[in-house]
Amino acid sequence: MSQIATASTANYYASNRLPSYAVGLLLVIAFVLSWGGFSFLRPEGAEDGVNLPLVGVVTALVFGVLQYVTSLIVEGSRRAIDRTVTLLVTLAFVLAMIPLLSLLYTVVSLGAERFDYDFFNYSMRNVVGEGGGAAHAMAGTFIMTALATLISVPVGLLTSIYLVEYSAGNRLARSITFFVDVMTGIPSIVAGLFAYSLFSLILGPGTRVGIAGAAALSVLMIPIVVRSSEEMLRLVPNELREASYALGVPKWLTIVKVVLPTALAGITTGVMLAIARVMGETAPLLIAAGFSNNFNFNPFSDRMQSLPNFVYYSYVAQGSVPEAYLDRAWAGALTLILIVMALNLGARLVTNIFAPKYGR
Amino acid sequence: MSKRIEIKDLNVYYGNFLAVEGVSMVMEPRTVTAFIGPSGCGKSTLIRTLNRMHEVIPGARVDGEVLVDGNDLYGAGVDPVKVRREVGMVFQRPNPFPTMSIRENVLAGVKLNNTRMSKSDADDLVEKSLKGANLWKEVKDRLDKPGSGISGGQQQRLCIARAIAVQPEVILMDEPCSALDPISTLAIEDLIEELKEKYTIVIVTHNMQQASRVSDKTAFFNIAGTGMPGKLIEYNDTATIFSNPSVQATEDYVSGKFG
Numbered sequence: 001m002s003q004i005a006t007a008s009t010a011n012y013y014a015s016n017r018l019p020s021y022a023v024g025l026l027l028v029i030a031f032v033l034s035w036g037g038f039s040f041l042r043p044e045g046a047e048d049g050v051n052l053p054l055v056g057v058v059t060a061l062v063f064g065v066l067q068y069v070t071s072l073i074v075e076g077s078r079r080a081i082d083r084t085v086t087l088l089v090t091l092a093f094v095l096a097m098i099p100l101l102s103l104l105y106t107v108v109s110l111g112a113e114r115f116d117y118d119f120f121n122y123s124m125r126n127v128v129g130e131g132g133g134a135a136h137a138m139a140g141t142f143i144m145t146a147l148a149t150l151i152s153v154p155v156g157l158l159t160s161i162y163l164v165e166y167s168a169g170n171r172l173a174r175s176i177t178f179f180v181d182v183m184t185g186i187p188s189i190v191a192g193l194f195a196y197s198l199f200s201l202i203l204g205p206g207t208r209v210g211i212a213g214a215a216a217l218s219v220l221m222i223p224i225v226v227r228s229s230e231e232m233l234r235l236v237p238n239e240l241r242e243a244s245y246a247l248g249v250p251k252w253l254t255i256v257k258v259v260l261p262t263a264l265a266g267i268t269t270g271v272m273l274a275i276a277r278v279m280g281e282t283a284p285l286l287i288a289a290g291f292s293n294n295f296n297f298n299p300f301s302d303r304m305q306s307l308p309n310f311v312y313y314s315y316v317a318q319g320s321v322p323e324a325y326l327d328r329a330w331a332g333a334l335t336l337i338l339i340v341m342a343l344n345l346g347a348r349l350v351t352n353i354f355a356p357k358y359g360r
Numbered sequence: 361m362s363k364r365i366e367i368k369d370l371n372v373y374y375g376n377f378l379a380v381e382g383v384s385m386v387m388e389p390r391t392v393t394a395f396i397g398p399s400g401c402g403k404s405t406l407i408r409t410l411n412r413m414h415e416v417i418p419g420a421r422v423d424g425e426v427l428v429d430g431n432d433l434y435g436a437g438v439d440p441v442k443v444r445r446e447v448g449m450v451f452q453r454p455n456p457f458p459t460m461s462i463r464e465n466v467l468a469g470v471k472l473n474n475t476r477m478s479k480s481d482a483d484d485l486v487e488k489s490l491k492g493a494n495l496w497k498e499v500k501d502r503l504d505k506p507g508s509g510i511s512g513g514q515q516q517r518l519c520i521a522r523a524i525a526v527q528p529e530v531i532l533m534d535e536p537c538s539a540l541d542p543i544s545t546l547a548i549e550d551l552i553e554e555l556k557e558k559y560t561i562v563i564v565t566h567n568m569q570q571a572s573r574v575s576d577k578t579a580f581f582n583i584a585g586t587g588m589p590g591k592l593i594e595y596n597d598t599a600t601i602f603s604n605p606s607v608q609a610t611e612d613y614v615s616g617k618f619g
Contacts, residue, residue, distance in 0.1 A: 168418045169418075237455070239451060239453060239455040240455055240457060240458075241416070242413060242416060242449075242451065242455070243451065243455045243456075243457070243519070243522075244457075244468070244472060245413060245416060245440075245444060246411065246413060246444055246448060246449035246451075246523070247444065247445075247448070247468060247469035247472065247522065247523070247526055248441055248442070248443075248444040248445030248446075248469060248473065248526060249441070249444075249468075249469070249472040249473055250441045250473075253472055253473065253474065254472070257471075257472045258457060258459075258472065261459040262457070262458060262459050264459075
């Protein structure tokens, strides 16, 4: 008897809670209310159905109010506010996901049309209507991005090593940091103009070559690489550097063999993300590398096509069969998204592989 | 092996701030010297000047002399890298290299310096150093596991193994047991006792029982107040410092009246 009595005594720390089904119930009520409201208000003989997105918005509003009031009555004000804010945060997330999913859906559904064997194996040489592909654009994108990476990674990584390991926050370091920040904000077309004029000065006016495109991309890539690797190098604990110095290891070997391996995962991730970021650049490549319908594997002569420009030109210069051009544009966009996604997944994989292991 | 350290009139600065003032003392080969004193009195700062680790901190500098077997560490043209190969150091927190296995950690001093070594020599060195640090039995079956995956006490002994693998003359220990449990502490104290046969050892400790257990001589440091430089108050045989110190402040500190 006494045990039961003890158990039934109200717990000082407990309070009334809404049962979990109540939330679902409120949601259904809110939906029925708004759906019913809109159906009821619909003018006689209207041809359109009920506007679904509008119903969704009103449902969310009604649900928010209903939940707040019920929770206020049953659970008290703190929980009511908690539920409302949770709802707001969730709605913000959903709102952010809508354009993303819509974009993915559109690109996948429209791009799938020409996402075929030909697309990956043919250039646009002598193609005026249907057929053809973007193989030349993919080759160009890979060549120019690879060259840009080859230029940016050494420059960016060495800059960040100087900033973190050697500068000790002197005036030069502070100005480098400042200009790197400024460079992050350079409009990409300016980078393209820079590369174009640079190569015009060297090779004569009107020069459009792959390497110029790569130079334009590296102008955009270097600040990202500097910033991300600087952060990663700063994360390496000073204790490790000191441990290495105390073993009589010179500073440069300490950096090469202790600091860099420890930060490798982060640096690689940063580089991969920088690559993904510049791969989708259109304007600088349009100016510096031009565009082409042909395969060109030599970055030092002639114009070079890239995927973003392939998409752009397919859209602005639709030929005799516009449908075919638009389909190719969507397929190009889909390919670009897939490549960037693969790079991001690769970055995650690399992080897992290279991260220091703490297993026993 | 093992060298004599002589400090002459040493002032240590961080920028313009004088952290340690006017220290003069001699540490004989094959002895253990303990530095004791309240926090902030410059014990760690001083020990770091003995292998030129002090200058790793930006703005830090020293004037005075530190002689190791008569060679001034702060003389003209001295290469700090060469100094640190002779004067090893163990830090307060165990800091094995996280990217390396236990074996690679022991060999770090050799491998990081790009020295080539045959596999059998390397195996011998790993075994000898780990045995020297009383860690061999515990890790011999998992030498290829990450160095950061063993317990804190084992990591600290791994760091000691790493330090003795480069065959230094002197070993500096900056509060090596402050992050460890009593059992691991005991293991390391036993180890210090053995290492004494071969090396000159300097140890910073906050644990006075530890100072009295492991050291032959003890130096007591103190500061007059915040922002004032730390000074060497008394330096004598450990037995004398703990039983019959000549300065009142030392007696107060070792008997727990302040600090």
